Amino acid sequence: MGGRKARPYISSTGVAWFQAMSIYEFIKNRAGEEEKQTRKTTGGCPKIMKPISLVCILLFLLLSFSVAQASEKGSVADLDLDALRWKKRVLVLFSPSESEASFRSQKQGLDSNAEGVLERDLMVLEIMEQGQSRVGKQMLSEKSVHDIRKRLGVQTGTFQVFLIGKDGGVKLRSSEPVSMKDLFGLIDSMPMRRQEMDSKKK
Secondary structure (H helix, E strand, C coil): CCCCCCCCCCCHHHHHHHHHHHHHHHHHHHHHHHHHHHHHHCCCCCCCCCHHHHHHHHHHHHHHHHHHHHHHHCCEECCCHHHHCCCCEEEEEEECCCCCHHHHHHHHHHHHCHHHHHHCCEEEEEEECCCCCEECCEEECHHHHHHHHHHHCCCCCCCEEEEECCCCCEEEEECCCCCHHHHHHHHHCCHHHHHHHHHHHC
């Protein structure tokens, strides 16, 4: 399948922060203009912005940032595995729920080795039957969950781990938690990963 150009992603937090800072700069510039005008009409005595105005601006910035963060946490993403080809390795965790013992064990291993996960360009997808499926902190749409489950042929009611290489091929499938030593060892044995490690040494 052909590669698909990904559109640049700008988070809602970033957009809101940019807008808030633009408004802040506008207010600050207006205040500066008023001060210059006041100097002319009062013989050089500057007009100081009232503390209440500064407090209002600060509260507005904090509110905008908080609302954007809440919105981003609740946002839903459509994810196409083909769009990740040649960019990311993907570890897909299927589980009936987050309370499943096998899922908790696998998640703990990943969290404890976050640096190694990042170094190997490994993206983790959590596909839940009960609860919210997600990639990182972002929720996955129902369509994405359905498509991923169908593509990998996973039945409901089971715990499954899939490792998908950068070439889009399935490199590992397990019905039990995979140790981080085995997972990293498998990834590091792949030709593309070896090339990555060799390039970093140069």
